[in-house]
Amino acid sequence: MSTRLLSIDGPFGAFADRLLALELPDLPDGRRIETVAFVCGRCDRVPSPLKLGLATLTVAVGLSARVFGTDRTTTFLQSTSLPFVGELARIVRSLGFTFVWESWPATSPTGAATSAESRS
């Protein structure tokens, strides 16, 4: 199954990057890129029926981003409780936040690196 849609430079990666930028605005760029890569990597490994569903949703997200813009699309997905569509933000958030705090436990609630971590 094609994984281009779920890659870091595909529409899913763009959505994940924007969502993390909105919810963890102070996460340093390098860490955000690393986190998006982790999220995309895990989503690329999900069982094939889920991957098919994720890829289908991602096509819709890509189209919506072209028509309405990435920011409006991301903001909608961030808060929607629509069945299955709402899971897209949830999976990015779940994987992304878990990765951030496991990798850098002293991260602030807005994503900022602490001075101790920045020096290391």
Place this chain on the structure above:
Amino acid sequence: MIELTEPRAHHDCQVLVIGSGAGGATTAAVLAEAGIDVLIVEEGAWVEQESVVPFSLEQMDLQYRSGGVTVALGRPSIAYTEGRCAGGGTEINSGLYRRPSEATLERWRTNYAIDDFGDDEFYAACDEVEHGLSVQTVPGRQTPASDLLRRGAVELGWQHDEIPRWMTYPDGDDAASGRRQSMTRTYLPRAVDAGARLLCEHRVDRLIVDRHHAFRAELTGPDGSPATIDFDDVIVCAGAIQTPALLQRSGFRGLVGKTLAVHPTVKLAARFDEVVNVANDVPVHQVTEFAPALSFGGSASQPGLVALALTDNWAEMRDAVTAWPEIAVYYAAITSEGRGKVISIPGLSDPLVTYRLTRRDRDLLGQGLARLALVMLAAGAREVFPSFKGAPTVRSRSDLARLTGSFGANAASVMTVHLCSTVPMGSDRSKAAADSFGRLFGADNVFVNDASLLPDAPGVNPQASVMAVALRNARYFIDEHS
């Protein structure tokens, strides 16, 4: 590490055991010790216990299927985890051990007409498992998070107890010093010592069947290379998701995969005034006041998992994340009346998994979360953060009504680690997919011997049930074939 079998294009064996977890390793050890030529095939790799941090993302990468991202679709969808490594789920779970109750055994025996399924014989098998795995309670100190659960139950006057674990404590007596007696430390070495061979990192794609008789397995190796195994009998022990999926791919349908049972859980994070977080261990205490319908226990609480517990209400609860050393994650588990399905879809390598909660299940999850929050407050929690969208932060008992009022199962992060019942055993063919000893209906020589056989979710950690049934059925197999 034990010596693994070298990959080849073709293998032969008397009995092929597919899967090396609680069911497969036990089956292989019993058969090999009886002199049978056994080949065990495991899809995952052999990973030494000390080489990965328990409950970490690295462990999920190495030992969980799909990196730990597996979901049963439904409203709500239920996240679940499966082991995919030598030793299967026993390498990654909490090591908690409970025998099924007499009431559970009676329910299984009666509802599914399981032959020769007496309590005495079953509990004798449990005795054997407990000896083999060194099942015991913590000889010394428990973790702070475990103590808090006990303290909360005591304050409320609710029943509680410590769940024994299959652990040894060679370096001290506190909970965090335990060494897990998983399958790679116990039954797999026993099996190999008795002559069984273990082939890792090979996935069995399907069984070739001719007139109800399976004779060959087609495999794919780690580099994508094909291989085959010819056998006299095959015992599928790949877990409650992969076992029915393989059987369906091999042409067996009927009731296979139609009755998935799980223990759905909901979670919360509780913040205390002191450091309570032990990242690489789980609490061993459990609140059993409402068991088996509802039970409360503790989860892994790595900083990342604390953040995960807060994500459903990140805007409101995010400030707590920096206090993760003072936070532990707890769960409320229910015995569900719902059921799910495992469906193998042609053209897709993995099965579709679905699960449907009943109205009673949804209500029970909400009640469970509220009562668990009450335990946390009674234990001295300063703040409680339930994991569902729109949840209030609970700081006093007066907030519990708001929690109950705003809870909706569809908004909750529901998950499970106990999966079973996808090939239930029994002589009642209207309910069971395999006979009373695990032989698949419609096949002469295809057996199942893992969590799939349990008629329903036992209401407690199922590993004791899985291993006791595996011992029983493996011995019956030997008797039948001798």
